[in-house]
Amino acid sequence: MRFCILGLVEVQDERSGLRVLPTGAKQRALLAALVVKAGHEISARRLIDELWGGHPPANAANALQIHVARLRRLLSGPAERDADQPERRPWIETTGHGYALRLSPAETDAARFQHLTDQGRRALLHDPGQAGELLGQALSLWRGPALQGSVLGDICADEATRLDEHRLAALEMRYDAYLRTGRHGEITGELVDLTLQHPTRERFYDLLMVALYRCGRQAEALAVYERARTRMRHELGVEPGPALRELMRRILHHDPALARTPGPRPADPSQPRATPAPADDAALSLGDEMARLHRRIERLQREQDQLLRCFRELTASAAQRDMSVNWEGS
Incomplete structure (x- = not known):
């Protein structure tokens, strides 16, 4: 038996293949809350x-x-x-103040996802290929938004937020693993979609910029930075963080380290060594022009701020003089 919350809340009988889906929002929310707090008592008051x-x-x-x-x-x-574990039944136990689901964490898809993600994280530096496979297995467990159709209260809402954050982190690690194994040409489209779905998450922009640069598309990589900057200023009122700004600078100056695929394993001498595609002259000149325009815009913004400060000071001074004249005239 496996209790699943990475999508619609359901119970899967792994031996027979049968699925049990609670009907009605209250039933789904009740099962979801019990699974989230599996092994722990939830008071009747909190369940209400x-x-x-x-x-x-x-x-x-x-x-x-x-x-x-x-x-x-x-x-x-x-x-x-x-029938192999009759002592484990019933699943839902009445406690002194409420109810508890007699369930080990290993019997949930969320626990399986976390286990595979942890394995992938440990493998990322020494075996990025294996890390990508493990993280792919972890992400394949998701059937939709966490606790879909069951978020009525704080227990499920908090857990759904936590699980979604872990899913995004797993996605970031998987694409990092793909970059480390030279698969940048395969993932640009998926990363574009992710930057559109999560416009304030800088790591997806970072990964996309590196992937595009390694594909010889420097101008497009720089354009991604400008799009990230525009969205963050609009959505959050802030500039991109120092890591993304530094990546933009490295791309602009063709940092040789960016073109190399990181990875501790030596290349197989029997296989031809892949080299990154060079950027064409048009792309390079366009990138330089974009950088020049970027610097020009920043300079104009600074000048505008200075003019606004001077205007406010002059306005305040004129207002003080008017008040002084009116007082003397009275």
């Missing part, structure tokens, strides 16, 4: 808040008991087929 928020029914405790009973019946079918 999770299911109904600030508008519980008059008989909230009884309504919760009815939902728990229905969920127990839903899980009893797969439980009865699992």
Whole structure:
């Protein structure tokens, strides 16, 4: 039995292939909250808040008991087929103040995802090819947004946010692994989509800029930086961070280290050595022109700020003089 929350909340019987999907938002939210807090008691009061928020029914405790009973019946079918572990049933246990799901973390797809992600992270430096495979397996467990259709209260909302952040981090590591194994030509389209889906996440811009540069597309890599800068100023009111600015500078000056695919393993002498495609003269001149325009825009912005300060000072001074004349005239 595996309890799945990386998508619609469901229970999978891995031996028979059957799937158990709770019907109704309250049933899904109840199962989701119990899975998120598996092995720990959740008080009845907190479960009521999770299911109904600030508008519980008059008989909230009884309504919760009815939902728990229905969920127990839903899980009893797969439980009865699992004759090897009769001591593990029932799944939902009544505690002193609430309920708990008798479930080990290893029985959830979220735990499997975290295990594979940790393995991929450890392999990234010494074996990026293996890291890419592990991270791909981890990400394949996702069937949709975490806890899809079950986020009614804080328990599930907080967990959905945490899991989504871990998914994005796993995506970043996987594309980093692909760059380390020379697969930059395969991933530019996917990274473009990710920068559009997550316009304030700098790491995706970083990875895309490196991939484009290694494909010999320097001007496009610099254009990605300008797009990132525009979006961040619009969305967050800030400039890109120092890491992205430094990458833009390195691309502009053709840092030789950027063209090399990092990786500790020596190349196989029997295989031809791949070299990055050189940027053509048009791309280089366009990149230089973009950099010149970028510096010009920054200089104009500084001059505009200075003029605005002078204008405010003159306005304030004129206002003080008017007040002085009016006072003397009175």
